Amino acid sequence: xxxxxxxxxxxxxxxxxxxxxxxxxxxxxxxxxxxxxxxxxxxxxxxxxxxxxxxxxxxxxxxxxxxxxxxxxxxxxxxxxxxxxxxxxxxxxxxxxxxxxxxxxxxxxxxxxxxxxxxxxxxxxxxxxxxxxxxxxxxxxxxxxxxxxxxxxxxxxxxxxxxxxxxxxxxxxxxxxxxxxxxxxxxxxxxxxxxxxxxxxxxxxxxxxxxxxxxxxxxxxxxxxxxxxxxxxxxxxxxxxxxxxxxxxxxxxxxxxxxxxxxxxxxxxxxxxxxxxxxx
Numbered sequence: 001x002x003x004x005x006x007x008x009x010x011x012x013x014x015x016x017x018x019x020x021x022x023x024x025x026x027x028x029x030x031x032x033x034x035x036x037x038x039x040x041x042x043x044x045x046x047x048x049x050x051x052x053x054x055x056x057x058x059x060x061x062x063x064x065x066x067x068x069x070x071x072x073x074x075x076x077x078x079x080x081x082x083x084x085x086x087x088x089x090x091x092x093x094x095x096x097x098x099x100x101x102x103x104x105x106x107x108x109x110x111x112x113x114x115x116x117x118x119x120x121x122x123x124x125x126x127x128x129x130x131x132x133x134x135x136x137x138x139x140x141x142x143x144x145x146x147x148x149x150x151x152x153x154x155x156x157x158x159x160x161x162x163x164x165x166x167x168x169x170x171x172x173x174x175x176x177x178x179x180x181x182x183x184x185x186x187x188x189x190x191x192x193x194x195x196x197x198x199x200x201x202x203x204x205x206x207x208x209x210x211x212x213x214x215x216x217x218x219x220x221x222x223x224x225x226x227x228x229x230x231x232x233x234x235x236x237x238x239x240x241x242x243x244x245x246x247x248x249x250x251x252x253x254x255x256x257x258x259x260x261x262x263x264x265x266x267x268x269x270x271x272x273x274x275x276x277x278x279x280x
Contacts, residue, residue: 011268013261014230016053017046021236022065029239040078047083047250049259050268054085067100073107084271088113094129110146112280118159121186149280152178156188174205183213190216222258
């Protein structure tokens with residue numbers, strides 16, 4: 001496991017940039033990209049700032065979230081024209097059936113990575129993203145068939161148990177890249193000791209991202225870097241640069257954590273290095 005007992009200064013940090021998400025739009029921050037052209041330009045700037053993985057959500061022309069293969073194809077083509085970033089598609093979705101959540105996996109070529117939510121979580125007042133094991137297994141099976149590396153998203157410690165369960169049911173290739181998510185609601189409470197606890201409970205052969213929502217983004221990116229992990233930042237997870245100041249761009253958020261990583265003796269990984277580290 002790539003945990004804090006194994007931390008070595010000098011190991012590259014894989015910086016994932018979550019460019020747009022599927023919930024809030026320009027009403028939350030006018031600098032959030034929505035169209036394929038905007039996302040591709042933001043991806044290029046983020047790559048220049050130190051990102052090596054692009055976590056992508058497709059949008060309809062009106063800005064709403066899209067699951068269709070066609071929209072993901074258009075988005076991915078645009079990003080690949082401007083960057084060499086590792087392309088990671090989202091398969092998460094509140095209330096969306098399995099048939100819709102498969103569609104982001106079916107671009108040509110397939111994405112190198114795709115997110116895989118490891119269990120249920122509450123969203124808003126009346127909505128729950130269920131993610132039952134049968135759906136998790138079905139999405140994983142399609143990823144395996146298409147040669148897509150899963151990014152296992154654990155929103156709380158019960159979801160870390162589900163990572164272990166998936167390894168018992170399926171034959172995943174190492175490293176088991178897991179994103180540990182911190183914030184309110186169903187998420188793990190954003191306390192440093194909880195990150196130590198989750199890292200300790202990851203399976204042998206795991207790497208991990210730290211993902212802090214909102215004001216927790218920078219502190220948990222820093223903690224993850226110190227503990228030998230990797231980080232995810234971006235306007236999907238946090239629209240502010242600091243309290244009361246909207247972020248100017250995804251690249252601004254990437255540049256900040258890249259500077260922190262360098263200060264701590266770890267360079268941001270290039271896309272080539274990220275592919276080797278993550279085996280994707």
